[in-house]
Amino acid sequence: MCSPHAGGVSDTLAGNFAAGLVDAGCPADCIALRDHPVIPCTGCAACARPPHACVFAPRDAAEWLFARFAEAPLVVLASPIFFYALPAHFKAWIDRGQRFWAALQGSQGPEPVSLPPRDKPVLALLAAGRPQGEELFSGALRTLRWFLPLLGAQLADSRCFRGLDRVEDVEKRPEDLKAMREWAHAWARRLPATQSRTGPQCP
Numbered sequence: 001m002c003s004p005h006a007g008g009v010s011d012t013l014a015g016n017f018a019a020g021l022v023d024a025g026c027p028a029d030c031i032a033l034r035d036h037p038v039i040p041c042t043g044c045a046a047c048a049r050p051p052h053a054c055v056f057a058p059r060d061a062a063e064w065l066f067a068r069f070a071e072a073p074l075v076v077l078a079s080p081i082f083f084y085a086l087p088a089h090f091k092a093w094i095d096r097g098q099r100f101w102a103a104l105q106g107s108q109g110p111e112p113v114s115l116p117p118r119d120k121p122v123l124a125l126l127a128a129g130r131p132q133g134e135e136l137f138s139g140a141l142r143t144l145r146w147f148l149p150l151l152g153a154q155l156a157d158s159r160c161f162r163g164l165d166r167v168e169d170v171e172k173r174p175e176d177l178k179a180m181r182e183w184a185h186a187w188a189r190r191l192p193a194t195q196s197r198t199g200p201q202c203p
């Protein structure tokens, strides 16, 4: 849950998807990014040198969040659109992924960087207030497509919702909520049984 707004639209979408997983016997762990401090990258380039660590790592939750991401067999990122982009705190965490890029560059020398296998599926649930706008989600999706491969992941699918400004707007679209639950059921079936039965329950 990547919005600064607790209990808002994207939290509601995330909760609905998580409930769909749980219906299908697959535990879901919901993490609110806003509860975990992430210091924005300053571009100091310390991570360009071995051991490619971030100077802020001991002081915030960015590495803890990367570790949780790595553990999960499926990651769903639910976020609002703010000014045609991802919200600042979410982007701050993404920018901290620069250390992965720096490590790949450092290990591969002057050759073009080759990325690790993209084994982990990631889904995006994006919500925007405007009902129109051809490019409303383009920036956010492009950021995710470039960031996720650094974590050995890829954007496997997404659902982009327009015209959702308040939770009441979501409640007026039961067909979308139902379709999202069915989507969650389908993903639950694709997860290996050993993985889908481990991990903490969604609160």
Ligand SMILES: Cc1cc2nc3c(=O)[nH]c(=O)nc-3n(C[C@H](O)[C@H](O)[C@H](O)COP(=O)(O)O)c2cc1C
Pocket (backbone or CB within 6 Å): 003, 004, 005, 007, 008, 009, 010, 011, 079, 080, 081, 082, 083, 084, 085, 127, 128, 129, 130, 131, 136, 164, 165, 166
């Ligand atoms: C700072 C800010 C910027 C926003 N920018 C846009 C925007 O560019 N386009 C849009 O359609 N909605 C925009 N919205 C509306 C949100 O995307 C919308 O209300 C969303 O449902 C909020 O989800 P949340 O409750 O999970 O935070 C913006 C809202 C805020 C607070």
